[in-house]
Every structure is written in C-alpha cells, then in structure tokens.
Amino acid sequence: MTNVEPDLATVPETVGAAGAPHQIHVELGDRGNHRVPAGEPDGVIELANLEVFYDKFLAVSGVDMLFGSKEITALIGPSGCGKSTVLRCLNRMNDLVPGAHVFGDVRFHGVDMYGPGVDVIEVRRRIGMVFQKPNPFPKSIYDNVAYGPRVTGMKTDNMDDVVEQALHGAALWDEVKDKLKQSAFGLSGGQQQRLCIARTIATSPEVILMDEPCSALDPIATAKIEDLMVDLAKTYTIIIVTHNMQQAARVSHRTAFFTAAADEHGQRTGRLVEFDNTGKIFGNPADQRTEAYITGRFG
Amino acid sequence: MTTSRSTAETAGGRSSGSGRPPAWRGSTIDLGQQHPRYGERVIKVILVGAAWLSVAVTIGIVVSLLAPTVTFFTHVGLGAFLFGTEWTGGFGNKFVWDDKSWGVLPLVVATAIVTVIALAVAVPLGLGAAIYLSEYASERVRKVLKPVLEVLAGIPTVVYGFLALTIFTPILANLVQFNTIHNMLSPGIVMGFMIVPTVASLGEDAMSAVPLALRQGSYALGANRMKTTLRVVFPAALSGIVAAIVLGISRAVGETMIVTIAAGSRAQLTFDPREGAQTMTGFIAQIASGDAPQGSPVYYSLFAVGALLFAVTLLINLASIRLVRKYRQVY
Structure with a gap:
C-alpha cells in the first residue's frame, strides 16, 4: 500500500489481493451492487432525526436511517464521529451511560424503542450486541452460551440443544464440542469473539449489533468472523461499526459514512454524511467528504 | 527443535567467524557507569531494611510467644488444654499449677459463638452494602457513602463495647431473657456492625474491579x-469477597474490647448466647491488665491462649486461600 491516493477503481481489487488471505464470499468486481435489491430495503430499524446528548454535549445530530432486514449495514467514519453512539442507541445500551439522552425516533418494526412501556430487556433480547473486545464471562463455554436464555427466562425444551445450535451458528461447535465445561478463557481471542456471537444468537435475536468486532483480532481470526457475518446475514440483520474500510467493503451490503463537524463553539457533533449501497459508497460516492475519507485523504 | 534453533543462531545471529571485523573495533567509548549514584543505593538499603524489619518483627512475635507457651505445656497436657471443659486459670493460689483446670474449650466456644453472631450480622449487611455501592448507587451517592462507611471502621472498639453494654443489652433485654447484664448476643451483634465497613469496603473494591x-x-x-x-459480577469478584469475609472473621476472632466489656469475665462452657462468657481475647485482656505475676501459671497461660488464637487465625487465612483458589473465576 505505497500508493497514498489509490485510484478509486482499483481499491477493492487491491484489498482482495493483499489484505484477504481467505476466500472472499462476495464478488468485488461490480463493487457489491448486486447484493442489494433495488429500491428501499425491507426495514427493521428506522432512525428519524436522531439526536444523542452526553449531558450537554451533542454527540450525534440529525441521523435518519433505515436498516434493511437480513442485510449487513456498515457504519464507518473517523474516530469521534458518533458511529458507536448510534449503534448503542439501537439496543438502548446508551441507557447505561450516565448522562446520555436520546431524542428523535428509534423504531423497531415501527415500534418506538424509547416509548413508554418498552422493556429494555426485551429490546436487548431481540437486538443483541457483540463488543469490540471479546468479553466472555468467567464461566464455562456452555454456561456462557446458556447465560442469555437463562437470564431472560427463555422457554427451552433442552438447553443442550440451544447451546449446540448457537455454537454451530457461530461456527465454533467443532472446535469446542469436547470442552464445553472448560473455562471460556482458555479459548483464543478469535474463538472468544465467536463465543460471544454464539452467546448472542442463543437468545434468538433478530438483529445483531457489532461494535468493531475484529479490532482486537489477528487477520486470520478476522477473516473467520467476516465469513461468519456473511453466513449470519442469511438469518439475522447485522449492523457493524468498523474502522476497517476494507472490511466494510468486503462484507456489507450498505454503508453509512459519518463524520464530525465542529459548530461555532468548537463542539464536534457527529453527522451522517452518506448512506447508500456499499458499492456506490466505495465506487462512486456522492459526497466529497466520503470520497476523501475512503481514499485516505482525511480521517 | 535443537537443530533448528542452532541453525537459526548461525544464520541470523552474530556475524562471528567469516567477514571483515567491524570498523569500530578498539573503540574508546565507555558505556560504564559515569557517576556514582549513592542516593539510589541509600534508598534501596532503606527499603530492603523496612521489608526485612517487618518480617523480623513477625518472627520475633512468634518466637516470644512460643517460649512461654512451651513452658506452659510442660505443666499442662496438650489434650487437657485443648479438650478440657473447665477453665479456672485465674483462681486459687497464684503460684500453684495443680489446683486449677486448664481446659480452654469454654474460651474457644465463647469466641466462636460471638464470631458467628457477628458474621450473621456483618456478612449480609456488608455484602448488601457492597452490592449497593458497586452496582446500584450513583457516582454521587457512592462518593459520599463510601468514606462515611470507612469512618465507621475507624471508631475505637472500646466505644462499640460501651455501646453494647449500655444501649444494646438493655434493648435486647426487652426481647430476650438475660440472667446477668453480660451476654454474648449483644457484643456479637455490635461486633457485627463494627465489621460491616470492612466487609462492605473490601467487597465493593472487589466488585468494582470486575x-x-x-x-x-x-x-x-x-x-x-x-x-x-x-x-456475573458476584462470581467474578468471589475471591475478593471471600477475602473480605475472612478479614471480617479474623477481626471478630481477635476483637477484644467489645467482648471484655459486654460479654463478662466468667469462663463458662455454654452454647446459649444469652449467657455471658469469657472469650480468649477477653481472658487475655482481663489477666494482662490485672495481676499476673511474671512466672506464675496464669502468666504462662496467657501465652498459650495467645498462641492458640494466633494458630486459629492462621488456619482461617490458610483455609480461605485454598477456598479462593478453588472457586476463583479469573477474568
């Protein structure tokens, strides 16, 4: 990658040749345009005029988005642009941040997620989350996966089956089937992250949020998680925050580019710049800032 | 393995053997120490001294405890001491061994009963406070409550003892029948309150560290x-929580003033917490502050009881280390 300003047209190919040792599941030749059906997606989560404050600091403003069902949506942008903040609004993890306030509409199948009578536990069961650093519980592999169904009081005929299915779903079963009772901390970082994914899908969510899920992993473990994401997108809606633009280009159907702009008081507020098919964002972005970011001129 | 490593060494290591010698061979640059650094040495000596002094003091305590204890056991059998059910060490002719009973069980049982009562109060309250502070309280509440709780730990135990005798015992007397003003229930409960801050503070530390x-x-x-x-949090913090409880136990076993004041000085074997009974520490405080002529039997018995107390605390600590290792969840 000596080329500081690579020709736009060659970006995906360069990535494919140099950065990905594994089989890439999506054709990059037509820049992923075929992955998305034409027109508006079949929406799962809708954001309208989203604003997030941390105390008096406006972190994100004016975000309107529609997340498509069984698609992978990537949120990209420079540090501090509010993409993680937006992600954490989607299953109300921002509730845990003292001083965080969310305004605007966050709708899940049309239901206001922040409305009265909404049980945050039910929200999080349906919209799971995988974190930046693998965070398995200091328990056995089995208990890690069984944790969600147990604490949410899910009615299961056979917990063993639930655990096995979830581990199959996270492509981890073959590696751990003989040591389910061993501590999750004996697993490698990549395995731990797949365990966290298994733990999430054990509660049968509809949406999985991923906050830079590969940033703590080596390239091979990253490749496995990316393969897994493409697989999971057949069943689940996936929304991923990533700093890795190649990753966004490799796995996502749609990409949203955020950036932060300072107001007259010097406060930086994150805004959504462009949200479109991944092929369009990386091939022919409408906004100059998007183009500058993906070509490495800023951010 | 060995072959591959040695190959690697010859391949990538120093270019010994063939090749020209480096141009700077015979250089006069001195990379040795340029200035003497006395300050560093002095500090190191002081620090090493401090570390060893504490070790030496501990060893000194054990040794000075041991010699009189050995003398005690030349006169009293170990079995008679450990399993005897009557303790009359303070009575009779001060310089005669044979007219007294040296069974330490009454003191041990009294200590155990008071400790159990104290823990029954301190563990639920302390852990409840720890959970509240660590998981529920807002930052602002925690900032106020935790120091207050820690101040509670700084109240002199003699004050607690007085509190037990003059306030708690009369209150409890309305609920249960006491034969004398001295009993084990009241000092046990008050001792529990005394230990709450220890358990809560250490427990909170352990849970906040998750x-x-x-x-x-x-x-x-x-x-x-x-x-x-x-x-999640409680199991992950278990080792720290167990450590907090064990420290609480150690404090309860070793606590002296409260029981001396409120549990009385009658060494009697009873399992009834409404009765007054002398604990090991109570006995030591009573005799050591009274007239125990050096070289008298009761003087030596102080050391024997002290050594037993030391052994009990040591055992509790060892047991807790094993327990923690067994149930620890490393995160």
Missing part, C-alpha cells in the same frame, strides 16, 4: 441489574 465489559455483555443479553450482579 471489568465493565462483563456487565455490558450481560446487559446486552437482556439480563437485568440483579441478574448481572448475582450471576
């Missing part, structure tokens, strides 16, 4: 705060 990421993982799976606390 990474936030684990809590987030739990919340993200739909667990509520109680389930997150009990199923």
Whole structure:
C-alpha cells in the first residue's frame, strides 16, 4: 500500500489481493451492487432525526436511517464521529451511560424503542450486541452460551440443544464440542469473539449489533468472523461499526459514512454524511467528504 | 527443535567467524557507569531494611510467644488444654499449677459463638452494602457513602463495647431473657456492625474491579441489574469477597474490647448466647491488665491462649486461600 491516493477503481481489487488471505464470499468486481435489491430495503430499524446528548454535549445530530432486514449495514467514519453512539442507541445500551439522552425516533418494526412501556430487556433480547473486545464471562463455554436464555427466562425444551445450535451458528461447535465445561478463557481471542456471537444468537435475536468486532483480532481470526457475518446475514440483520474500510467493503451490503463537524463553539457533533449501497459508497460516492475519507485523504 | 534453533543462531545471529571485523573495533567509548549514584543505593538499603524489619518483627512475635507457651505445656497436657471443659486459670493460689483446670474449650466456644453472631450480622449487611455501592448507587451517592462507611471502621472498639453494654443489652433485654447484664448476643451483634465497613469496603473494591465489559455483555443479553450482579459480577469478584469475609472473621476472632466489656469475665462452657462468657481475647485482656505475676501459671497461660488464637487465625487465612483458589473465576 505505497500508493497514498489509490485510484478509486482499483481499491477493492487491491484489498482482495493483499489484505484477504481467505476466500472472499462476495464478488468485488461490480463493487457489491448486486447484493442489494433495488429500491428501499425491507426495514427493521428506522432512525428519524436522531439526536444523542452526553449531558450537554451533542454527540450525534440529525441521523435518519433505515436498516434493511437480513442485510449487513456498515457504519464507518473517523474516530469521534458518533458511529458507536448510534449503534448503542439501537439496543438502548446508551441507557447505561450516565448522562446520555436520546431524542428523535428509534423504531423497531415501527415500534418506538424509547416509548413508554418498552422493556429494555426485551429490546436487548431481540437486538443483541457483540463488543469490540471479546468479553466472555468467567464461566464455562456452555454456561456462557446458556447465560442469555437463562437470564431472560427463555422457554427451552433442552438447553443442550440451544447451546449446540448457537455454537454451530457461530461456527465454533467443532472446535469446542469436547470442552464445553472448560473455562471460556482458555479459548483464543478469535474463538472468544465467536463465543460471544454464539452467546448472542442463543437468545434468538433478530438483529445483531457489532461494535468493531475484529479490532482486537489477528487477520486470520478476522477473516473467520467476516465469513461468519456473511453466513449470519442469511438469518439475522447485522449492523457493524468498523474502522476497517476494507472490511466494510468486503462484507456489507450498505454503508453509512459519518463524520464530525465542529459548530461555532468548537463542539464536534457527529453527522451522517452518506448512506447508500456499499458499492456506490466505495465506487462512486456522492459526497466529497466520503470520497476523501475512503481514499485516505482525511480521517 | 535443537537443530533448528542452532541453525537459526548461525544464520541470523552474530556475524562471528567469516567477514571483515567491524570498523569500530578498539573503540574508546565507555558505556560504564559515569557517576556514582549513592542516593539510589541509600534508598534501596532503606527499603530492603523496612521489608526485612517487618518480617523480623513477625518472627520475633512468634518466637516470644512460643517460649512461654512451651513452658506452659510442660505443666499442662496438650489434650487437657485443648479438650478440657473447665477453665479456672485465674483462681486459687497464684503460684500453684495443680489446683486449677486448664481446659480452654469454654474460651474457644465463647469466641466462636460471638464470631458467628457477628458474621450473621456483618456478612449480609456488608455484602448488601457492597452490592449497593458497586452496582446500584450513583457516582454521587457512592462518593459520599463510601468514606462515611470507612469512618465507621475507624471508631475505637472500646466505644462499640460501651455501646453494647449500655444501649444494646438493655434493648435486647426487652426481647430476650438475660440472667446477668453480660451476654454474648449483644457484643456479637455490635461486633457485627463494627465489621460491616470492612466487609462492605473490601467487597465493593472487589466488585468494582470486575471489568465493565462483563456487565455490558450481560446487559446486552437482556439480563437485568440483579441478574448481572448475582450471576456475573458476584462470581467474578468471589475471591475478593471471600477475602473480605475472612478479614471480617479474623477481626471478630481477635476483637477484644467489645467482648471484655459486654460479654463478662466468667469462663463458662455454654452454647446459649444469652449467657455471658469469657472469650480468649477477653481472658487475655482481663489477666494482662490485672495481676499476673511474671512466672506464675496464669502468666504462662496467657501465652498459650495467645498462641492458640494466633494458630486459629492462621488456619482461617490458610483455609480461605485454598477456598479462593478453588472457586476463583479469573477474568
């Protein structure tokens, strides 16, 4: 990658040749345009005029988005642009941040997620989350996966089956089937992250949020998680925050580019710049800032 | 393995053997120490001295405890001491061994009963406070409450003892029948209150040390705060929590003033907490502050009881280390 300003047209190919040792599941030749059906997606989560404050600091403003069902949506942008903040609004993890306030509409199948009578536990069961650093519980592999169904009081005929299915779903079963009772901390970082994914899908969510899920992993473990994401997108809606633009280009159907702009008081507020098919964002972005970011001129 | 390593060494290591010698061979640059650094040495000596002094003091205590204890056991059998049910060490002719009973069980049982009562108060209250402070309280509440709790730990125990005798015992007398003003229930409960800050503060430290990421993982799976606390945070902090409880036990076993004041000085074997009974520490305080002529039997018995107390605390600590290792969840 000596080329500081690579020709736009060659970006995906360069990535494919140099950065990905594994089989890439999506054709990059037509820049992923075929992955998305034409027109508006079949929406799962809708954001309208989203604003997030941390105390008096406006972190994100004016975000309107529609997340498509069984698609992978990537949120990209420079540090501090509010993409993680937006992600954490989607299953109300921002509730845990003292001083965080969310305004605007966050709708899940049309239901206001922040409305009265909404049980945050039910929200999080349906919209799971995988974190930046693998965070398995200091328990056995089995208990890690069984944790969600147990604490949410899910009615299961056979917990063993639930655990096995979830581990199959996270492509981890073959590696751990003989040591389910061993501590999750004996697993490698990549395995731990797949365990966290298994733990999430054990509660049968509809949406999985991923906050830079590969940033703590080596390239091979990253490749496995990316393969897994493409697989999971057949069943689940996936929304991923990533700093890795190649990753966004490799796995996502749609990409949203955020950036932060300072107001007259010097406060930086994150805004959504462009949200479109991944092929369009990386091939022919409408906004100059998007183009500058993906070509490495800023951010 | 060996072959590959040695190959690697010849290949990538120093270019010994063939090749020209480096141009700077015979250089006069001196990379040795340029200035003497006395300050560093002095500090090191002081620090090493401090570390060894504390070790030496500990050893000194054990040795000075041992010699009189050995003298005691030349006159009293170990079995008679450990399993005898009557303790009359303070009575009779001060310089005669044979007219007294040296069974330490009454003192041990009294200590155990008071300790159990204290723990029954301190563990639930202390852990409850720890859970509240670590998991429920807002930052502002925690900032006020934790120092207050720690001040509670600084109240002199003699004050607690006085409190037990003059306030708690009369209150309890309305509920249960006491034969004398001295009993084990009241000092036990008050001692429990005394230990609450220790358990709460250390327990809170242990639970706060559990990474936030684990809590987030739990919340993200739909667990509520109680389930997150009990199923994730508490098990992960268990080793620290056990350590907090063990320190509480050690404090209860070794606590002296409260029991001396409120549990009385009658060494009697009883399992009834409404009765007054002398504990090991109570006995030591009473005799050591009274007339125990050096070289008298009761003087030597002080050391024997002290050594037993030391052994009990040591055993509790060792047991707790094993327990913690067994149930520890490393995160």
